[in-house]
Amino acid sequence: MNxxxxxxxxxxxxSDKDVSKFVQEARELLTxxxxxxxxxxxxxxxxxAYPVKKHTEGTYVFISFDGPASLPAEMRTExxxxxxxxxxxxxxxxxxALQAEADAEARAAKAASSPAGEPEAExxxxxxxxxxxxxxxxxxxxx
Numbered sequence: 590m591n592x593x594x595x596x597x598x599x600x601x602x603x604s605d606k607d608v609s610k611f612v613q614e615a616r617e618l619l620t621x622x623x624x625x626x627x628x629x630x631x632x633x634x635x636x637x638a639y640p641v642k643k644h645t646e647g648t649y650v651f652i653s654f655d656g657p658a659s660l661p662a663e664m665r666t667e668x669x670x671x672x673x674x675x676x677x678x679x680x681x682x683x684x685x686a687l688q689a690e691a692d693a694e695a696r697a698a699k700a701a702s703s704p705a706g707e708p709e710a711e712x713x714x715x716x717x718x719x720x721x722x723x724x725x726x727x728x729x730x731x732x
Contacts, residue, residue, distance in 0.1 A: 590625070591681050593661065594653045598676035601634070601646040608632060608648050611673060615664075619654055622663045628653035641675045653682075 597615065599608060612630055619627060631651040641647065661679035668674055 590655045591658055592655050594651060594680045594682060596678045597650040599648040600673045600675060601644055603673055612650055618667055622660050624654040624656040624660060626655045647675055
């Protein structure tokens with residue numbers, strides 16, 4: 590299974606209720622075609638950098654999921670004739686990007702759980718409780 594993120598650009602004429610309905614239908618299609626671990630979607634209305642099908646605004650919807658390699662093609666086939674969908678893209682995320690996201694979430698959770706008065710030590714900074722290494726223990730290069 591590959592990890593994907595889909596980006597959908599929806600018509601600005603859709604109400605919030607219609608956007609929610611479209612997102613629910615898209616999630617059901619993803620599940621029907623073998624997607625699993627669907628992450629909560631992100632929805633945001635924005636101005637477009639350039640007109641798309643004569644629209645200058647649109648609603649972006651992003652959904653992350655795991656699925657088979659055939660899933661993006663199947664989804665394009667089912668969604669391509671929907672009038673409310675202006676653009677559709679599937680992005681395959683590499684494993685290292687997933688690991689970086691997991692690390693960032695872990696750091697955020699750790700920062701949220703630490704007391705407010707104590708800042709977290711950054712990577713590479715010495716911990717105040719740790720003694721400095723003894724200089725006599727270091728090996729010297731004799732050339």
